[in-house]
Amino acid sequence: MTTMTADRPAAGSVTGRAARPGPNFLTAPLAGRTWREQGYLALVLLLAPFAFTYTIFAVSFTASIAVTVVGLFVAGAVVLGARGWGAAYRSLARELLDLDVAAPTSYVRPRGFWRTIGSMLGDSTGWRALLFMFIAFPLSILSFVVSITFLATGLGGLTYWFWYRFLPLQLGSDGELHRGAQFGSSYFLDTPPRLALAALVGLGFVLCWPWITRMFTMLFGALTRGLLSPTRASLRVAELERSRTGTVDDADARLRSIERDLHDGTQARLVAVAMQLGEAREHLADGGDVEQAAELVDTAHSSTKEALVELRELARGIHPPALDSGLTVALETLAARSALPVNVDVDPAVEADGRLAPALESIAYFSVAELVTNAAKHARATGVYVLVEPLGDTSGSVRIRVRDDGRGGATVVSPDGSGLRSGLAGLAERVRSVDGTFDLSSPVGGPTVVTVILPTTSPADRA
Known part of the structure; x- marks a missing residue:
């Protein structure tokens, strides 16, 4: 069977790459991931002053020039321009942090001059990017300074035994000359035990450096996911x-x-x-x-x-006339006219008190009809089982499950990679148009199980 269709994966804001094994505590300073994260902090620090300047300019310019119509248009363009900054930060996170954050939905210009200006000035994606840049400025300074301080201190301590001899001589409180780092008035790091202590402290700083760096990159990752990814409303x-x-x-x-x-x-x-x-x-x-x-x-x-x-x-x-007598009668009539043996099991609670709106009843009927037809035409099935029941939660949704014993192998798109959608794509779109879900399970060899979940009321009625 090659004409089945399943619902596309829900669009999420973050998609994961293949997980790379994380370094352990001792090897973390040498891991490529650690150095990529340090590079990310360095690049973010380089971008931060320019991004912060753009943010301040966008806010002040919008406030000062909003008195003119042309100024409103230019200010809106500045807000939309922040989308480009957001794309740059998402690209950095993707390349250096392995954090693949989906881009927000594209800006669509509405009809009408004033509606266009309003949509540009009120573009939430642009303003969220500006907020990200505003927060990133102090965070990038703090993260880079702390991270590089741990690295420099650690490397300095590890190599202190070599370069301390090039330091100038200093007179201690004991009246003798010392060559080395001084702490207090008479404590100098110039004896073998103290050199070893300096190396040990340096090793501790080097071992802690990757995790300090990772802590800051995780903060940036959270900011990126929270402010530069699509909102649920925009995805919806x-x-x-x-x-x-x-x-x-x-x-x-x-x-x-x-x-x-x-x-x-x-x-x-x-x-x-x-x-x-x-x-x-x-x-x-x-x-x-x-x-x-x-x-x-x-x-x-x-x-x-x-x-x-x-x-x-x-x-x-x-519109099947049998639907006038209810979904149960309509599906039983459909089963009687089918070329395959079809077993229909409808929970009486589904039609209790007008459980499904008429438009949704029609979608349910045609969903089952098309799935049964596909099972007969393409699946080489010998029978179909149809189950309609309440979902069993507080949402009041109805679940429709159609199972055939055919050969399976149904896919959403053509398996040759051409990207062509299969024949039931229209059915899946129709289900999604009423806030329903369409799920397909069809391993090679079967069975094929299609699950449709429909709300009990249409979106128009809920509005």
Whole structure:
């Protein structure tokens, strides 16, 4: 079966790369990850003054020039420009910290001059990037100074035994000359035990340096995830826009299919009926053969009945009449007409007190119908099991599970890597358009299990 479709993975703000093994305490100072993190702190420090200046300029410029219309437009462009800074920081995190933060949804310019200005000035992604740059300025200074201090102190202590002899002589309180670092008035690091102590302290600083560095990069990672990733609201809007586009395309395809069926089938039959009745009328008007006219009327009568059957089939594809008696009756009718044995199990609670809205009942019915059809056409299945039940939580959602015993191997897109979506993509889009979920499990060899979860009310009713 190659035409099954599953829901796309939920768009998250952070996607993980293949996890690299973390260094242990003793090898961390030599690990490439540690030096990449130190490089990240250095690059962030280089960017920080420019980013902070841009932030201060954006805020002050927006406040000072907002009195003019042109100023509003320019100020909005400055706010949108912060998106570029956010992209730069995300790129640094991705390359040096292995933190892959998804980019926010692209800015879409609305129609109308004033709406455009309002959307530019109120762009939340831009303002969140500005807040990131404002916080990153002091944090980058603190993190780099502390990190590099630990590194420099550690390396200095480890090599002190070598370079201390080049220090100038100093007179101690004991009246003797000493060469070495001085602590207090008479404590000099110039004896073998004290040299060893300096090396030991330096080793401690070097071993602590990677973890101090990692602590600061984790802070930057949290800031990056919190301020430079897409918000849930923006992801939801983008998902709704995609599902709406898919739903519109699916509806357009259905309308074209209905138009084609009417034009090539029912309309052609009705034209033939009209011609047959016209020919019969001419025979009777001219006193022709009555039997021949009767044959023409019989043929027209048969064609009319066939046209009625086709119209009923088309109407059933738009809204099955069995749905008027409830989802249970509709699914049982569907099972009776299926080419495969279909076992339908509907929990009575699903239809209690009008549990599903009519539009959602229709989606549920057509979801099952299409899945059963695909099982019969492509899965080489010998039977299908359909279960409809409440989800069992406080959301009041309904779960629809369709399982066939076919050969499996269903995928969302073509396995050849072409990226082409399979035949049920429209069904998945339709489910998502009402805040539902569409999940596919189809290992090679089967079974294929499709789970659809629908809310009990449509988004319009909930609004």
